[in-house]
Amino acid sequence: MAAARVDLDGKPIKAMTICMIGAGGFIGSHLCEKLMAETPHKVLALDVYNDKIKHLLEPAGSHPWSDRIQFHRLNIKQDSRLEGLIKMADLTINLAAICTPADYNTRPLDTIYSNFIDALPVVKYCSENSKRLIHFSTCEVYGKTIGSFLPKDSPLRQDPAYYVLKEDTSPCIFGSIEKQRWSYACAKQLIERLIYAEGAENGLEFTIVRPFNWIGPRMDFIPGIDGPSEGVPRVLACFSNNLLRREPLKLVDGGESQRTFVYIKDAIEAVMLMIENPARANGHIFNVGNPNNEVTVRQLGEMMTEVYSKVSGEPPLEVPTVDVSSKEFYGVGYDDSDKRIPDMTIINKQLGWDPKTSLWDLLESTLTYQHRTYAEAVKQAIAKPAAN
């Protein structure tokens, strides 16, 4: 028999039931996989789709974990089963959201409803039924850095005090209202404030997660293959799509924005620590990212081009990138976060978590997956119009 699992304070971890909303998405699929493979916990998996967790659900009854995961196809916008499912669980994890930037300025109403209004009943049912909640927010709540408002040549721009993002001290700086890009960040900020207030006034036990660009296999979709041809996913899938189709990577406004990318498998370790250490995680907001993996989007494109060439055996294009304006790529109302470095003090102190995987290594395993999963289908899709 496997040794009993213990938490960070050496206490045995009791098996729990988790109501995971948005379990069929990118993060949910990795979290379900980890919970099934390594823990005794049960998952009530709620989502509109289940393609990304089908391998855990089917064939029915065939996996060692089959009796520990149950899929419920439902839309939390309107489903009377939601409260019952939250009541059946010890912990609710809410991942459901519209969270692709191409939607924030083109579908701002859907974005605000999804990230604020639709999350309200989840918070309410957790609070009223005294259930613990882990809610997924975003690093976008920080918006732009203070440093971005300094003159371009100011030496203060190099001072971490002007750009490192801290949960308890950094302000949230968004653009003007017509910059609808910020509809997502603003809705996420308001739901964070509501959860925090439920904790303060009604004793809700909560943890808020602010992911900083988690990436890896199963993120989003490849347009025209397992998602709409005209769809615009997040940057990893956009660039993967370009590489698979042997098209230049599109750099929005010159690809000058900076991001820190963390490997999904490292980030999931952090979520596991939150799940299994409630006494250390409750009442906290956690940055989860990798401050050591910072690149400009242009550097990301260059590195992905090099890694993809290595894993596919195909030579890179002579002109691997092309510049495109944000207006052309995303439409009016787009704006951008300039730089995102997470401060790690709180998560280090409370959970002792640190990310491990370098950007090169995480791109190598992710692009190996993209090539294996999509290269053949893309080839066929490209060949089709010519054959007709």
Ligand SMILES: NC(=O)c1ccc[n+]([C@@H]2O[C@H](COP(=O)([O-])OP(=O)(O)OC[C@H]3O[C@@H](n4cnc5c(N)ncnc54)[C@H](O)[C@@H]3O)[C@@H](O)[C@H]2O)c1
């Ligand atoms: N991936 C990241 O790096 C990242 C970064 C910041 C924040 N987040 C947050 O983490 C969460 C999960 O992100 P992800 O990358 O897994 O996104 P995702 O789009 O892959 O997953 C979200 C899932 O929620 C489901 N969903 C959406 N609305 C629903 C509804 N009304 N009813 C039922 N299911 C619904 C979707 O079908 C999808 O499967 C989101 O809240 C997102 O804002 C993610």
Ligand SMILES: O=C(O)[C@H]1O[C@H](OP(=O)(O)OP(=O)(O)OC[C@H]2O[C@@H](n3ccc(=O)[nH]c3=O)[C@H](O)[C@@H]2O)[C@H](O)[C@@H](O)[C@@H]1O
């Ligand atoms: O992942 C996160 O932490 C958060 O940030 C993302 O926002 P962002 O990083 O701007 O989204 P991406 O689509 O991944 O874009 C990253 C950068 O690449 C650029 N980009 C994107 C796609 C492309 O083809 N080319 C390109 O230059 C964008 O303009 C942006 O500067 C999304 O808002 C959320 O998933 C999440 O809340």
